[in-house]
Amino acid sequence: MPDDPAERILDAAYRRMLAHGLRRTTVDDVAREAGMSRVTVYRRFARRSDLVQGVMLRELQRFLAEFERAVSPLPTLADQVEEGFVVTLRLVRGHPLLSRLLESEPETILPQLTLEAGPYLRVAREYLAAHLDFPDAEAVSEMFIRLALSFLLTPDTAIPLGTDQEARMFAKRHLVPLLP
Numbered sequence: 001m002p003d004d005p006a007e008r009i010l011d012a013a014y015r016r017m018l019a020h021g022l023r024r025t026t027v028d029d030v031a032r033e034a035g036m037s038r039v040t041v042y043r044r045f046a047r048r049s050d051l052v053q054g055v056m057l058r059e060l061q062r063f064l065a066e067f068e069r070a071v072s073p074l075p076t077l078a079d080q081v082e083e084g085f086v087v088t089l090r091l092v093r094g095h096p097l098l099s100r101l102l103e104s105e106p107e108t109i110l111p112q113l114t115l116e117a118g119p120y121l122r123v124a125r126e127y128l129a130a131h132l133d134f135p136d137a138e139a140v141s142e143m144f145i146r147l148a149l150s151f152l153l154t155p156d157t158a159i160p161l162g163t164d165q166e167a168r169m170f171a172k173r174h175l176v177p178l179l180p
Contacts, residue, residue, distance in 0.1 A: 006044045006054075008034045013055050018097050022052065022108045053119060056112060059098075060120055063091055064127050077132070078176045081144070085171035086164045088148045093155075102153075113153060121145060134180045144175060 012034035016025040027048055031038045045051040070087040071080040092098060101109035113120075121142065128141035151161060160166040 005034075005036065005040060009036065009041050009044055009051070010054055010058050013051050014059075014097060017052075017055065018100060021105050022101060023105055027051065052112065055097075056120060057123065059095070060123055063095075064124070066091055077179060078172075080131075081176050081179065082168050082171040085144075085148060085175055086167045089151065089161060089167050090164065092148075092152050110153070113149065117149075132179075136180065140178060140180075143178065147175070 009030060013025065013030045016029050016033055020029070027041050027045075028038055030051065031041045034041070041051070045054055067084060067087055071084045074080045074083055098109070124145050125138060125141045128144065129137040132141060134140075151157065151159075159170060161170060
């Protein structure tokens with residue numbers, strides 16, 4: 001178990017959400033799972049929504065670390081955009097918590113990923129824009145993120161994206177040309 005109380009709380013919240021979903025995860029459950037008092041949890045996460053956001057932001061940071069490992073060795077920005085799209089689809093589609101919540105309680109998780117997604121979009125946009133060295137980097141980054149999010153949240157599409165190769169070809173044809 002991590003020594004940092006906030007990490008212990010986030011680990012416990014993740015496990016509870018994975019096992020029971022968002023609706024059935026309470027701060028009391030998380031405190032019990034973390035081996036802490038309810039007051040200790042509330043000291044670090046004032047509201048249940050802060051706890052949910054904490055879990056989501058930590059998972060986003062983990063995703064970005066995986067993304068970085070996959071694309072940073074690639075020689076060109078075009079290669080990185082192609083592989084970045086592939087890795088994004090693969091990692092997010094295979095994420096245990098996100099998959100579980102989208103399947104079992106979409107009405108609870110979809111607002112987090114759409115109407116309330118500002119904090120997550122900001123983190124991802126700033127990360128990606130920092131890796132793109134051209135004038136409209138933030139706008140292009142946000143466009144890439146929103147496009148990928150759309151494919152993830154609405155997987156039914158006429159565009160073939162079922163395999164890494166199909167996703168790579170789509171990125172090569174349609175995303176790379178957006179680079180200046």
